[in-house]
Amino acid sequence: MSEITCWFDFASNYSYLSVLRLARQQDVIVHWKPFLLGPIFKEQGWDNSPFVLQKDKGDYVWKDMPRECAKYGLPWRQPSAFPRRSILAARVALLGEHQPWIAEFCARVMLANFEHDEDIGNQACIAAILTSIGLDAEALLAAAQSPDNKARLHARSDEARALHIFGAPTFFVGPEMYWGNDRLSDALAYATR
Amino acid sequence: MSEITCWFDFASNYSYLSVLRLARQQDVIVHWKPFLLGPIFKEQGWDNSPFVLQKDKGDYVWKDMPRECAKYGLPWRQPSAFPRRSILAARVALLGEHQPWIAEFCARVMLANFEHDEDIGNQACIAAILTSIGLDAEALLAAAQSPDNKARLHARSDEARALHIFGAPTFFVGPEMYWGNDRLSDALAYATR
Structure with missing residues (x-):
């Protein structure tokens, strides 16, 4: 079976498109690599998304997104806050990387952010998503915020x-x-x- | 007949792809808008192309380009200098904007830069292209560098x-x-x- 590795940030609107498209793929093995863009952008000297720092580009992106979502048959609502804090979702996704629920979890977090305009930085939001797919939210949130798992997300940035x-x-x-x-x-x- | 307006810079490698694709289009009227990215980038605080300033992105672009050219059936050689000075070619293109030779001129300048690795900032290069399509290179280069035409390119940046x-x-x-x-x-x- 074919394989693809997908590096994505739950805060990233163009990652939303790809995560949803890949979550539907049946004929390819997806290696999910949640990571944080923040540290990468910081090294460029940017303290925020380029879509915030470059106003004309940012304004364009919000015109591009509904067209792109229509093209791929995906729902869309412009988030009322952008970019949202994605560190908690990334930590949970790290735990699920090799679990059968990873694709569904990633898709639901993305839809929470970009269809339902929910604050994915909020623990209650992530807990509700975990519960909705039949997982033990409390245990996973505790594990996600363990020192070991936090260190794994740091290592992911280095990778x-x-x-x-x-x-x-x-x-x-x-x-x-x-x-x-x-x-x-x-x-x-x-x-x- | 359908119409599309194409804003492009002769120094821009992704403009190369679009200019060549549009130069082949028979079923749409193309309004060619040569302009300079330099002043636009300068307002972002950039003194060069982001493909030079952001090293990882730049390195990627030179891997992306041969794949993109293969996809569109276009020739490709990575320019030995990037970005090249495009102001002279832009000034000539401004003169030709509403002339029947505009598409052919734009395509040949792009191919000089991105297939033949020629210095399109050099007057002899642009003169040879104009001559090759049966135009009066000397007269056009003089007109291109007239104060009026220089002012038109400035106005194009404002536009x-x-x-x-x-x-x-x-x-x-x-x-x-x-x-x-x-x-x-x-x-x-x-x-x-």
């Missing part, structure tokens, strides 16, 4: 840097890197060649 | 700012803005709806 990742989503098929939801079809075509 | 253009290529179909070669198919689909 991203080592791979020269500069944005999200970013895909790898073997050593081939593809940046952006606009390259997901190419990456999948290469994976299934 | 780009007024439209909130932040990168190239950028397309308009009526008031709808599309940024990047990755959106050209969507823009064309919308234009011919």
